[in-house]
Amino acid sequence: MKTILITGASGDVGTHLRRELAGKYALRVSDLRPLKKINKEEKFVRADISKYPDALRITKGVDAIVHLGGYSVEGPWEGILNANIVGCYNVFEAARRNGVKRILFPTSNHATGFYRRDHTIDHRVYPKPDSRYGVSKVFGEALASLYADKYGMQMFCMRIGNVSPMPIDKRRLSILFTPRDLAQLVTIGIEHPDIRFEIVYGVSKNKRSWYDNSNAYRLGYKPQDDSEKWAAETIAREKPGGDPVAEAHQGGVFCSAEEISNPAPLPKKKRRK
Numbered sequence: 001m002k003t004i005l006i007t008g009a010s011g012d013v014g015t016h017l018r019r020e021l022a023g024k025y026a027l028r029v030s031d032l033r034p035l036k037k038i039n040k041e042e043k044f045v046r047a048d049i050s051k052y053p054d055a056l057r058i059t060k061g062v063d064a065i066v067h068l069g070g071y072s073v074e075g076p077w078e079g080i081l082n083a084n085i086v087g088c089y090n091v092f093e094a095a096r097r098n099g100v101k102r103i104l105f106p107t108s109n110h111a112t113g114f115y116r117r118d119h120t121i122d123h124r125v126y127p128k129p130d131s132r133y134g135v136s137k138v139f140g141e142a143l144a145s146l147y148a149d150k151y152g153m154q155m156f157c158m159r160i161g162n163v164s165p166m167p168i169d170k171r172r173l174s175i176l177f178t179p180r181d182l183a184q185l186v187t188i189g190i191e192h193p194d195i196r197f198e199i200v201y202g203v204s205k206n207k208r209s210w211y212d213n214s215n216a217y218r219l220g221y222k223p224q225d226d227s228e229k230w231a232a233e234t235i236a237r238e239k240p241g242g243d244p245v246a247e248a249h250q251g252g253v254f255c256s257a258e259e260i261s262n263p264a265p266l267p268k269k270k271r272r273k
Contacts, residue, residue, distance in 0.1 A: 003061065004021070004190065006068060008070060012163060021183060029042045055087075056098065059095045062098075063100070065095055069087060073254075075133065075259050105158070107160065109201075112128050112129070113129060141199065161204075170234060173208045177204055184223070198219065205226050207226055
C-alpha cells in the first residue's frame, strides 16, 4: 500500500479527501492545527510548512504528496507569502531532497479568476489571477513546472473549483467538485504512469462549467456528478444585485475583495508567562 502525505489535512478539502481515500492508501496527514478525529488508517504529524525542517521531516519516506497546506482565501500578504509561497517551496524542495517523485498540487480556479464568465478556458490559457491568493497559486504552478523540467519530478496541478457535496450559490454551479470526483482525480494524479507536468481543472462534469477539461479526460477522468440537478433551487435562493465585477468574472468576490474571512485561521500563539 502506497504511503501518501496530505498537508493541510484539517481543512475542508483535506477532510473530504481523507474520508474518500480511507483504506486505499496509508495516509500520513499533516497540519499546523490539530485534527479533531484521526482514523485508524492515518498517522498525524504536526508541522509548520513555512519552516523547512518541518517540511523535510514530514515528506520523508512517502510515495506521493497531496499538498493542500496553505492560506486558503484572499488575505494579508504576509500570511499568503509564508504559507503559500515559502511553504510551497519548502514542500517541493523537501520532497526533492527526500527522493519523492510525485506531487499533486491543488492549485485553484482563482489562478484564472479574472477571465469573464462568458469565456470557456482550458489548461493552456495564460494565468489571470484574481487576488494575492490567486498569485500564490500561479507561483505554485510555475514552481511545479520548474521541478518537472529541471529535476524530473512528476507534478500534477489541479485547479480546484469548490469541493462540496452540493453547490451553495449560482457561481458554484459552474465550479462544483464533489468529494467522490475529487477522490477520482487525485487517484489519477497518484497512479497514472505518464504524469510529468499536467494542469487540469478540479471540477465535476457541470453543465454550466467555464472549463474545457479535456486534459483531465485525456488522463482517464470520468466525473460522476453534475451540479445541474441543484440549479433551480440554487438560483431561486440567489439575491438580485451584488458586485458587478464579481458577477462578471469567474473568480467572483475574490476579484474585488481585499480580504475574505479565513475558514481555517491559524492557531493563536500562546503567550509566555
